[in-house]
Amino acid sequence: MSFYSDNNASVCPELLAAIQAANAGPARAYGDDRWTLALDEAFGRFFGTRVAVFPVTTGTAANALALATLTPPYGAVFAHELAHVVRDECGAPEFFGGGLRLVPLAGEGAKLDAATLERALDAAPPSVHTVQPTAVTITQATELGRAYRPAEIEALAALAHARQLFVHMDGARIANALVTLGCSAAEITWRAGVDALSFGATKNGGLAAEAVVFFRPELVRDFELRRKRAGHLLSKSRYASAQLLAYLSDDVWRRNAARANEAARLVGAACSATLIEPVEANEVFARLGEDGKARLRSQGFEFYDWGARGSGEARFVCSWDQDPAEVAALCRALSAA
């Protein structure tokens, strides 16, 4: 019974069907197909504004390409110290960005806040001797399963823009955040000040379907060339784009995320006394003790260790296709502990 990661999940039937439906005969390559050409409009409807959208196959590629487009090689990008771009991408932003620098900052719930960013900016006034602050990136939901409220993003983005920084959002789990927040996609992105977004669908039912969404078309300038140059322009783009279109249709994104979130809510409720973080998406972080973790594992539950060695902390991630019976079993085991 795996609660390791939503990366372990299967592809949801709607997206698999979309792939099959896109397979009828030949289609223009490299994004000149009708699925890819429909992305800007579909995402424009989803976000309620004009956007430029580019499909890619991994979140790492989406993040690194977006940041490289926003940032010169001598630029600095502020990020939470637990962010995926900092901890889990083997330096992809530095690679794509020609040696840009990520500046790790602390923050509760793996969130950045405006005050922390301001202190960091003030602490290192730019000169020809320093890297140049050019962007800030936040993750929605965060690496600790927390959801930024629109006002939090607005405050951060207002400061960032006042200091001439671009705002990027890693939305690997944006659907899970939206379901929790109950707000529109616009409210946590462009209306709050986000300039570019890594829009994730893979964890939430896709096969390999991510997109970079630019809310300010003038930023797109060199993105397309960078994507091709990085080997991330798919010859048969239609299959990625068909997934993304299906994902936005008929509330697939919402339904999948709601299922994952509900499972996490149940798991969180079952271990509420040990929670390290409020459950605001599809991840649960709990302090179970090393013994508690060993007991769960002996019962067949799989999950990641969290925190420092010996901290007794655990991370459970629920997926769109998490078996309800397994969720119930985990809840029973946690309640019994």
Next chain:
Amino acid sequence: MSFYSDNNASVCPELLAAIQAANAGPARAYGDDRWTLALDEAFGRFFGTRVAVFPVTTGTAANALALATLTPPYGAVFAHELAHVVRDECGAPEFFGGGLRLVPLAGEGAKLDAATLERALDAAPPSVHTVQPTAVTITQATELGRAYRPAEIEALAALAHARQLFVHMDGARIANALVTLGCSAAEITWRAGVDALSFGATKNGGLAAEAVVFFRPELVRDFELRRKRAGHLLSKSRYASAQLLAYLSDDVWRRNAARANEAARLVGAACSATLIEPVEANEVFARLGEDGKARLRSQGFEFYDWGARGSGEARFVCSWDQDPAEVAALCRALSAA
């Protein structure tokens, strides 16, 4: 009726079925799944030797990652001036390789030959002032639809190895070459001296399924880190790997390539008097004149211009799923001209 590119082709039923079959429930992410873990053995059988195999989604990624693994930033990689890495990858090898240099060389049929490589090496003896020759890359089948014979590769590789150069093969259309040559995969790769191979399946029936194959495991050293860092380690690797396994099973690769080659053979025969290159894979290059090309287009045939503007040259590419009726129609139109 599109003869533009095999990138326009659909996914063959066997590979689509393999994707669906791999979709039963959760699986470990990032390549720790049973499909990906089976690749080394499956490719080992295909090539008749021990290999290390890494799936990626594009040929550009495969080529650039392989070359970056073989070559330091100050290295020089020799390639045919028409090679995909030189003309069609927006500088991906330079990007992945930290600024390595591609040295373009001439050669009949888009092939490199040992004598040309030797002259190039002798013309620029390395010193601390020069880039350092470190690799040579060849394409099988070539960008002009030609197939290297085993002996040609052997001669080139023998020289390369004698000069301490690695040998890379861009096998975006290796299946088409194998069908034409009728030899084993071993004969045109490791036995002939190829150290690393970009193995293509996407053009020949895949959705997005390429692999980097290392014939010398000691070269693999930093490849995995480079792939992750480039955003080319798929979280749901199983779907790419399942395609590759299916592709090697039951002669799918051969059947698909044979169909594409046979269509090209027919097209080539129909315009034999105008052929620029012998037809040795699934591409046909013919000098039809600007009028001839316009006439074909007015009849509904789509294809790329080739050569210099006004040269009257055309490129036809046949895919595994090329409609036989369309092939017959093209042949009639060409014969009538």
Next chain:
Amino acid sequence: MSFYSDNNASVCPELLAAIQAANAGPARAYGDDRWTLALDEAFGRFFGTRVAVFPVTTGTAANALALATLTPPYGAVFAHELAHVVRDECGAPEFFGGGLRLVPLAGEGAKLDAATLERALDAAPPSVHTVQPTAVTITQATELGRAYRPAEIEALAALAHARQLFVHMDGARIANALVTLGCSAAEITWRAGVDALSFGATKNGGLAAEAVVFFRPELVRDFELRRKRAGHLLSKSRYASAQLLAYLSDDVWRRNAARANEAARLVGAACSATLIEPVEANEVFARLGEDGKARLRSQGFEFYDWGARGSGEARFVCSWDQDPAEVAALCRALSAA
């Protein structure tokens, strides 16, 4: 009366004379001259071991080239958060290192210690998803004017080597540290575990004379190519090398550093109640209050603000050619405050 920086100092007569002496007629270019060819032996005597030495013109180049030689693009280099490589080189290590990452750590007196490094290493166990720890860099004397004791370096290097990390030292002010410590150059470098050193002479009397010193010749491998490729191989290398030879002769380095240190000692003694850091080299850090600083400036003293805005902290740097009368004047002004 400038106490801004030892970068503002002039060239000492011995090194200027060496430049003139090297100017008699033609000499082989690009380091094939008798001055450059003598460097390995001269530095070998200075350090009491076999070394490979490469002159460059700036400390930034020395640091970045050394780190790029020790570290792959996906590598992580641990450094103090106040280190020059982190704060004052506009991302040069990231640029030269193909996007490597600097990991900033805290530490008293701008020193790294073994325990802090160990915690950092344990907190982020390497996997294919992370940057790979490959080096640690320390500064002697530190950015807060402190000198690492041999035992401190030994402890750090022992841990680093046990974890397969290389040890680099930024010795922009190594002469000042040596004079304070009264130990041999060997004791704070190779004998303590330093693998590569940026040896600074510019701040201490040179015109533009730094050197990268490798204590493990097998590391030199690609350094020379990287240096050339970075535009740091001087055509007329003899003038940089002649400076370095003169600097090591007749105790020039020691005499210059001793004068700078003694000036700093006097300044530190004059404001001992306000010192932020013990004075262990040629820099003085004091908390004078904003009023105190304004008063000094109104008397004609120039120096850098230190710390956060409004902290009232000041940095005074004394050079080899600091006018004793100006030092005395500063001391009087500080004592009066």
Next chain:
Amino acid sequence: MSFYSDNNASVCPELLAAIQAANAGPARAYGDDRWTLALDEAFGRFFGTRVAVFPVTTGTAANALALATLTPPYGAVFAHELAHVVRDECGAPEFFGGGLRLVPLAGEGAKLDAATLERALDAAPPSVHTVQPTAVTITQATELGRAYRPAEIEALAALAHARQLFVHMDGARIANALVTLGCSAAEITWRAGVDALSFGATKNGGLAAEAVVFFRPELVRDFELRRKRAGHLLSKSRYASAQLLAYLSDDVWRRNAARANEAARLVGAACSATLIEPVEANEVFARLGEDGKARLRSQGFEFYDWGARGSGEARFVCSWDQDPAEVAALCRALSAA
């Protein structure tokens, strides 16, 4: 008797005196000194227009920094196949330019001409799949000792600008070209369409004194950050700048170049029957035969082999400080042959 290279030459007395004169007491570091601050005006007078000037220590740095400022990572820079940037800089432009591509072109006398550039541009129309043509670089005087006429530069630059390419000039030997042409510096630079210039003084009497000159201030944007990041911002910039100021004063540049050119003229006249190229600067290329070369060497003359092995070609370079007696001796030896 060395005719190897003008890189072997000593520093001329005027520039050495300027270094000494700049050595009186402290001065602001990193270019905030009165010598560096005077560069824009001094070069502005020299070129008869407004310029932004940045001193660096090597021609490789000047070229690579200038090209990286003009060109994105996915850009292509057209250059003569014999150009220093192509053959003698170990890939520095690719390194500084984040993996940009140099496209080597042929041309008589190591000159590029507009027709060749146009053919190259037309042969590879840009798309998302290709590198993007962004600059052309020419060398004055060329690697074969030839001087571009103003009209030749104008034609090339007109085409380049019409195609949205920047024009860079490698002026490592611009003084030698100016002396030969007898025209103003303006005529072969900005008035002819050059956007950025690597201005060389090292070969012609400097110690390590090159400058990047921008004729279009809007291009300077990120140059300063790139220079710092590359370790090419000198802490004691005054010594480089003082050399450059002295070089432009009192016709030092002209006098030195005239002496070198005159020596080359004499050598060329002495072997006029064997000349491969007209002598238009301070270099002589002659076909002396392998025996002829061996005979000269046995008489104590040092020079580089040129051309392919066994071609019997030789290169003689004359410096500003070439001993007239040695020139006369070489002329006698050549005449006797």
